[in-house]
Amino acid sequence: MFTKKLTDTVLDNVLFGRKGWEKLNNSIKEKSYTSIFVLVDSNTKSHCLGYFESHFQHDFKLLTMEAGEPNKHLETCSSIWASLSDEKADRNALLIHVGGGVVTDLGGFVACTYKRGIDFVNIPTSLLAMVDASVGGKTGVDFQGLKNQIGIIREPEFVVIDSNFLSTLPENEFRSGYAEMLKHGLIADADYFEKLASAALSQNIPLDDFIAHSVHVKSEVVKEDPYEKGLRKILNYGHTLGHAIETHFLSHPTSDRLLHGEAIAIGMIMEAELSFRTTSLSLTERDRIKKVFTAMYSPVVIQEADKVVIKSLLQHDKKNQSNQIRFVLLEKIGKAVVDQLVSDDDIESAFAFYSA
Numbered sequence: 001m002f003t004k005k006l007t008d009t010v011l012d013n014v015l016f017g018r019k020g021w022e023k024l025n026n027s028i029k030e031k032s033y034t035s036i037f038v039l040v041d042s043n044t045k046s047h048c049l050g051y052f053e054s055h056f057q058h059d060f061k062l063l064t065m066e067a068g069e070p071n072k073h074l075e076t077c078s079s080i081w082a083s084l085s086d087e088k089a090d091r092n093a094l095l096i097h098v099g100g101g102v103v104t105d106l107g108g109f110v111a112c113t114y115k116r117g118i119d120f121v122n123i124p125t126s127l128l129a130m131v132d133a134s135v136g137g138k139t140g141v142d143f144q145g146l147k148n149q150i151g152i153i154r155e156p157e158f159v160v161i162d163s164n165f166l167s168t169l170p171e172n173e174f175r176s177g178y179a180e181m182l183k184h185g186l187i188a189d190a191d192y193f194e195k196l197a198s199a200a201l202s203q204n205i206p207l208d209d210f211i212a213h214s215v216h217v218k219s220e221v222v223k224e225d226p227y228e229k230g231l232r233k234i235l236n237y238g239h240t241l242g243h244a245i246e247t248h249f250l251s252h253p254t255s256d257r258l259l260h261g262e263a264i265a266i267g268m269i270m271e272a273e274l275s276f277r278t279t280s281l282s283l284t285e286r287d288r289i290k291k292v293f294t295a296m297y298s299p300v301v302i303q304e305a306d307k308v309v310i311k312s313l314l315q316h317d318k319k320n321q322s323n324q325i326r327f328v329l330l331e332k333i334g335k336a337v338v339d340q341l342v343s344d345d346d347i348e349s350a351f352a353f354y355s356a
């Protein structure tokens with residue numbers, strides 16, 4: 001389907017399907033770990049552990065955390081560190097994470113810090129974790145209300161991606177992950193963007209090919225710039241406004257909770273307007289982006305009062321330097337540029353474009 005096949009890609013440690021399980025099982029045999037721990041959350045314990053056990057050939061001890069972002073904090077880490085310690089896990093223990101991005105981010109941080117670092121393996125079970133959190137080695141937890149405030153960048157030994165896990169993933173979580181894949185198309189591959197858009201509309205999604213391609217796009221970017229000094233910032237397209245919107249609606253008692261990808265989808269529409277005004281994205285492409293996202297993601301009403309809060313949250317965006325908000329924008333679909341400055345008028349216009 002794509003010019004680059006998954007097998008010639010990616011970071012060497014990201015493995016897919018049956019081959020992934022084989023490699024994982026064999027390499028664990030070779031490494032002779034002193035003990036193996038598997039971390040799940042309350043949902044992946046019910047929905048994913050059985051499938052994991054049917055593919056994993058080694059004995060392990062199970063660790064469980066509560067599901068969801070509100071549990072991605074140091075207290076959860078403490079209880080896992082305590083369990084590892086009680087079970088006398090040593091430097092040669094292995095921690096395997098079976099879950100979405102919360103489990104892989106938090107588990108990765110626990111593994112990186114326990115006894116100054118033990119090996120860990122990620123087995124992502126949500127679409128978002130497969131296409132995004134699985135690549136790039138970012139681990140961490142939220143702290144004092146700030147997302148991913150504490151963490152470390154370190155690659156897992158392996159990532160095993162098996163799309164069979166997705167059969168139990170709730171629909172809205174699926175759409176949330178799909179938004180990140182559309183983003184991969186927008187920033188790096190126009191042809192991929194169109195394929196994702198038409199597959200979603202026809203409800204006929206070649207999921208394994210798409211997941212592999214997204215992993216490929218992200219890993220190419222991360223390989224060039226592992227510590228986000230330049231190019232890696234393009235992965236933040238839609239995220240500057242998207243994060244502010246996500247944060248605002250998290251604390252908004254009257255509206256439905258917006259998942260990360262749903263908020264980012266709004267951010268990508270708005271930042272298409274910024275791109276039209278700032279980096280010469282064509283009118284046709286700007287409108288195409290809006291059409292694709294509005295076909296998949298329900299509109300969210302942003303009132304004047306919401307707008308004020310979202311704009312003030314923008315000021316806190318971590319990509320700000322010297323008090324100026326810097327955006328990743330598109331020159332065209334498939335080509336992103338970083339560190340773009342926009343005016344207050346542009347931002348007003350982006351809100352108007354979304355709501356029109």
Ligand SMILES: NC(=O)c1ccc[n+]([C@@H]2O[C@H](COP(=O)([O-])OP(=O)(O)OC[C@H]3O[C@@H](n4cnc5c(N)ncnc54)[C@H](O)[C@@H]3O)[C@@H](O)[C@H]2O)c1
Nearest residue numbers: 043047067100101102125126128129132133138165168169
């Ligand atoms: N490290 C990175 O580079 C990176 C990138 C993107 C996102 N993230 C992080 O990832 C997190 C979001 O990831 P997420 O969307 O996977 O969230 P999540 O881990 O909370 O998973 C979403 C929900 O789906 C459930 N779930 C997961 N797999 C399931 C399955 N197969 N069947 C049924 N239920 C399942 C989970 O229990 C949870 O309730 C955020 O904390 C974000 O900061 C990290």
Ligand SMILES: [Zn+2]
Nearest residue numbers: 180239260264
């Ligand atoms: Zn994201």
